[in-house]
Amino acid sequence: MRNGQQDWGELTTCARRVKLQFEDENQVILSADPEVEFGDIIAAMDALRGDNDLFPNILLSAGVR
Amino acid sequence: MAEEEQKPASMGQVKALIRRRLRRLPEHQEQSLNIYPMMDVMTILLVFMIMQFAQESANVVQSTELQIPYSTSRAALDQSMTITISRAEITVEGRPVLTLRNGMVDPSQKQGGGSGFLITSLHRVVIQHRDRLKAIAQLSGRRRPFTGEVQIIADRRTPFRTLSEVIYTLGQAEFASLHFVVLQQQQHH
Numbered sequence: 001m002r003n004g005q006q007d008w009g010e011l012t013t014c015a016r017r018v019k020l021q022f023e024d025e026n027q028v029i030l031s032a033d034p035e036v037e038f039g040d041i042i043a044a045m046d047a048l049r050g051d052n053d054l055f056p057n058i059l060l061s062a063g064v065r
Numbered sequence: 066m067a068e069e070e071q072k073p074a075s076m077g078q079v080k081a082l083i084r085r086r087l088r089r090l091p092e093h094q095e096q097s098l099n100i101y102p103m104m105d106v107m108t109i110l111l112v113f114m115i116m117q118f119a120q121e122s123a124n125v126v127q128s129t130e131l132q133i134p135y136s137t138s139r140a141a142l143d144q145s146m147t148i149t150i151s152r153a154e155i156t157v158e159g160r161p162v163l164t165l166r167n168g169m170v171d172p173s174q175k176q177g178g179g180s181g182f183l184i185t186s187l188h189r190v191v192i193q194h195r196d197r198l199k200a201i202a203q204l205s206g207r208r209r210p211f212t213g214e215v216q217i218i219a220d221r222r223t224p225f226r227t228l229s230e231v232i233y234t235l236g237q238a239e240f241a242s243l244h245f246v247v248l249q250q251q252q253h254h
Binding site: 032033034035037038039041043045046049060062 | 134135150222232245
């Protein structure tokens with residue numbers, strides 16, 4: 001979070017670090033709290049996908065609560 | 066003999082001659098333009114253009130109840146069943162299925178109540194669509210197989226819980242290939 005807003009750039013940086021360790025991996029599982037808005041889910045998907053060079057296959061998980 | 070040939074023709078002979086000549090004339094042909102081939106061509110062009118536009122972008126009308134999020138994704142849209150989740154309702158192919166309260170599904174609409182994920186009314190409708198699409202697939206052979214594809218148009222404020230419930234319900238009706246409809250980022254700037 002930065003100034004009360006999600007820092008999507010930081011998520012991309014984090015995903016890039018993970019990608020360096022697992023270069024062949026294309027999938028990532030995305031889960032969120034029930035109240036998280038769809039717009040933020042899309043932004044997180046964009047951040048994790050990068051320029052299609054990070055994790056282009058994103059699986060949504062509702063999680064168990 | 067020569068005298069016989071020069072004898073003037075009787076009225077009956079003249080009439081018979083005129084009738085014979087008239088019969089030899091071709092029947093009057095209607096000189097109009099046949100527009101049926103042109104209509105066929107226009108219909109084919111129209112269908113082609115509709116399909117082309119349908120594949121390029123979704124037909125979405127934004128409102129205060131439906132604000133679509135922006136994305137950097139450049140993925141193209143395919144033609145598939147459309148589910149719209151606005152703040153006030155969920156529609157399938159443009160037909161309202163259930164009402165929402167601030168984007169949330171009422172527990173009475175779900176199997177198992179508040180903790181449930183299966184939205185019963187939505188499930189009933191998507192099952193009908195699945196059966197219809199499977200029947201089309203069966204009739205068309207391999208040309209239009211049932212792929213279980215759905216495009217979801219959701220308001221950007223839709224809670225993840227509602228989204229999960231819709232996705233779970235779709236999954237129970239064999240719709241497992243989901244596409245989220247978004248606005249391309251460059252349109253935002």
